[in-house]
Amino acid sequence: MDRKQIIIDEIKKSEKPLSASALAKKLHVSRQIIVGDVALIRAAGTQIIATPRGYVLEEKKEGVEKKLAVSHTREQIQDELYTIIDQGASVIDVIVEHPIYGQLVGQLQLSSRYDVEQFLNRSRSGAARPLSDLTGGIHLHRLLCPDEAAYQRVCRQLDEAGILLKDQ
Numbered sequence: 001m002d003r004k005q006i007i008i009d010e011i012k013k014s015e016k017p018l019s020a021s022a023l024a025k026k027l028h029v030s031r032q033i034i035v036g037d038v039a040l041i042r043a044a045g046t047q048i049i050a051t052p053r054g055y056v057l058e059e060k061k062e063g064v065e066k067k068l069a070v071s072h073t074r075e076q077i078q079d080e081l082y083t084i085i086d087q088g089a090s091v092i093d094v095i096v097e098h099p100i101y102g103q104l105v106g107q108l109q110l111s112s113r114y115d116v117e118q119f120l121n122r123s124r125s126g127a128a129r130p131l132s133d134l135t136g137g138i139h140l141h142r143l144l145c146p147d148e149a150a151y152q153r154v155c156r157q158l159d160e161a162g163i164l165l166k167d168q
Contacts, residue, residue: 003027004037008046008057017054017109051109052122064145065092069165070158071138074130077123080163081116087153088146095140096131106131108141138165 006027011018020034027034038055042048047058072080084091091110098104110116123130132139145151158164 003029004041007034007037008041008048011048011055011057017051017056019054022054049107049109051107052119053109056109061090061144062146064148064151066143066145066151067095068141068143068155068158069138070141070163071136071165072132072163073137074133076161076163077130077132078116078120079161080158081110081119082113083157083161083163084141084143084154085110085113085116087157088150089154090144092142092144094131095142096135096138098134104131104134 007023010023010026020031020038023034024031038048038050049056049058070080081091091108093108094106096104108119110119143151143154145154155164159166
């Protein structure tokens with residue numbers, strides 16, 4: 001079987017994101033070989049998302065997809081993400097406007113408090129800064145909500161916390 005097909009199959013059968021390092025170890029190649037293979041797989045049309053925890057196949061989930069504009073400090077990230085998750089929504093990604101590159105998107109795929117904790121632990125490690133640092137805290141999130149009511153709850157709670165970005 002072709003290595004690229006094995007990568008697809010391994011990601012499909014995994015119940016959690018699969019890192020390039022884990023795939024490399026399983027297939028006895030370097031991490032960089034896996035990264036290259038995934039790039040070729042994507043170029044061929046398979047929708048693989050690289051999350052901070054590893055690769056997942058993009059799948060259509062039930063619900064309402066919405067974008068939300070927010071602004072907050074680094075210290076408010078936990079409150080922002082818990083508020084969204086606690087209202088039943090998932091955080092698909094974060095989007096910022098960069099003066100040189102235009103729109104930058106970071107995949108998050110956060111659906112539980114555990115996911116949020118893992119994300120926060122990585123951001124606290126100091127190896128990298130959140131994308132929102134590039135824009136003074138202003139950014140968008142793409143959310144997947146079970147229904148419109150959940151989205152409205154998220155907006156109301158973030159507004160009460162002073163995080164929801166509104167017209168001035």
